[in-house]
Amino acid sequence: MRIDVLTLFPQLFEAPFSFGIFKRAIDNGLVELALHNIRDYTHDRHHTADDYPYGGGAGMVMKPEPIFEAVEAVVAGTDTDNEGGRTPVILLTPQGRLFTQPVANELAQYKRLVLICGHYEGFDERVREHLVTDEISIGDYVLTGGELPAMVVIDAVLRLLPGVLGSEDSTLEDSHAGGLLEYPQYTRPADFRGWQVPEVLLSGNHAEIERWRREQIIRRTLERRPELLDTAELGREDRELVKRLTTRRSKDNKDREL
Ligand code: 4FV
Numbered sequence: 001m002r003i004d005v006l007t008l009f010p011q012l013f014e015a016p017f018s019f020g021i022f023k024r025a026i027d028n029g030l031v032e033l034a035l036h037n038i039r040d041y042t043h044d045r046h047h048t049a050d051d052y053p054y055g056g057g058a059g060m061v062m063k064p065e066p067i068f069e070a071v072e073a074v075v076a077g078t079d080t081d082n083e084g085g086r087t088p089v090i091l092l093t094p095q096g097r098l099f100t101q102p103v104a105n106e107l108a109q110y111k112r113l114v115l116i117c118g119h120y121e122g123f124d125e126r127v128r129e130h131l132v133t134d135e136i137s138i139g140d141y142v143l144t145g146g147e148l149p150a151m152v153v154i155d156a157v158l159r160l161l162p163g164v165l166g167s168e169d170s171t172l173e174d175s176h177a178g179g180l181l182e183y184p185q186y187t188r189p190a191d192f193r194g195w196q197v198p199e200v201l202l203s204g205n206h207a208e209i210e211r212w213r214r215e216q217i218i219r220r221t222l223e224r225r226p227e228l229l230d231t232a233e234l235g236r237e238d239r240e241l242v243k244r245l246t247t248r249r250s251k252d253n254k255d256r257e258l
Contacts, residue, residue: 001030001031001032001108001110001111001112001113001157001158001161002031002032002033002034002111002112002113003031003032003033003034003112003113003114003115003154003157003158004034004036004074004075004112004113004114004115005033005034005035005036005114005115005117005150005154006036006038006067006070006071006074006114006115006116006117007035007036007037007038007117007145007146007147007150008037008038008039008049008117008119008145009117009145009147010035010036010037012145012147012151013033013035013147013150013151016151016155017033017154021158021159021164021165021166022155022158022164024164025158025161025163025164028163030161030162030163030164031158031161031164033154034074036070036073036074038062038066038067038070039066040070041065041066041067041069041070041073042065042066048063049062049063049066050062050063050119050120051063053121057121058121059120059121060120060121061120061121061122061123061124062118062119062120062122062123062124062127063124064123064124064126064127064131067116067123067124067127067131068127068130068131071089071114071116071131074114075087075089075112075114086133087110087112087113087114088107088110088112088113088114088133088134089114089116089131089132089133089134090107090113090114090115090116090132090133090134090135090136090153091116091118091123091127091128091132091134091135091136091146092115092116092117092118092135092136092137092138092146092149092150092153093118093122093123093135093136093137093146094137094140094141094142095135095137096134096135096136096137097134097135097136097137098136098137098138098139099136099137099138099139099149099152099153099156100176101156101176101177101179103136104153104156104157104160105160107153107157108157108160108161113157115146115150115153115154116132116146117145117146117147117149117150118145118146119144119145119146136149136153137149138152138153176228178232178233179228179231179232179233180217180218180221180228180229180232181217181220181221181224181225181228182217182220183212183213183214183216183217183220184198184216184220186198186201190202198212200212214237214238215241218238218241218242218245219241219245222242222245222246229242
């Protein structure tokens with residue numbers, strides 16, 4: 001996969017992708033990360049990439065010209081090699097659709113992605129209207145720039161690509177992989193400060209371990225993110241467990257009220 005990033009601060013991307021898993025993936029040619037400084041597509045002496053908002057108001061707005069020129073230069077003559085159709089040109093913005101695991105899975109299908117990182121108050125609206133194919137938000141909060149959101153998207157997408165994660169790291173059991181939270185994990189020592197690892201995990205009884213883990217997934221999701229249960233694929237046993245746990249919980253609440 002090739003990811004082109006348009007940013008005013010390309011140096012921000014050096015560190016996160018020059019270690020560990022991503023460095024290996026880039027060195028193994030599984031991933032090509034191309035950083036483009038938006039200022040390189042300005043033509044005035046000050047390399048101006050932002051300007052005052054029409055209609056007044058605080059802050060500055062990113063100018064359309066350098067962003068259009070940068071994207072057109074980056075994607076020029078390349079759309080054809082993307083069986084999946086047009087290369088997604090994605091704006092990182094709080095106004096975008098929420099970034100989730102299913103969105104990461106979707107983006108991981110493409111051979112190319114173009115990510116545009118903003119700063120200041122945001123982008124001239126004509127960038128949204130006439131250039132980008134998608135807008136993504138990593139969450140309902142406001143950051144100083146789109147670089148960290150772009151890194152989040154890159155991290156979540158690259159780890160899904162075949163060969164990026166070593167065999168020991170599987171994405172299959174991730175939280176959210178099946179739309180539910182993950183089961184508790186333990187490693188040695190079995191006794192840490194008197195806190196024991198659950199017996200079942202030391203039993204070697206894999207069927208029992210699988211049952212315990214599934215129950216933990218349901219319990220934890222019900223406790224922390226019950227809304228996820230509405231959209232997840234639940235088996236019959238899962239649904240019975242949810243019913244049992246919710247009835248018990250409402251009974252406990254009633255008892256508490258008494
Ligand atoms: C953001 C987010 C985000 C808004 C103003 C950059 C900042 C500044 N991007 N998910 N949340 N962007 O806060 O994607 O331009």
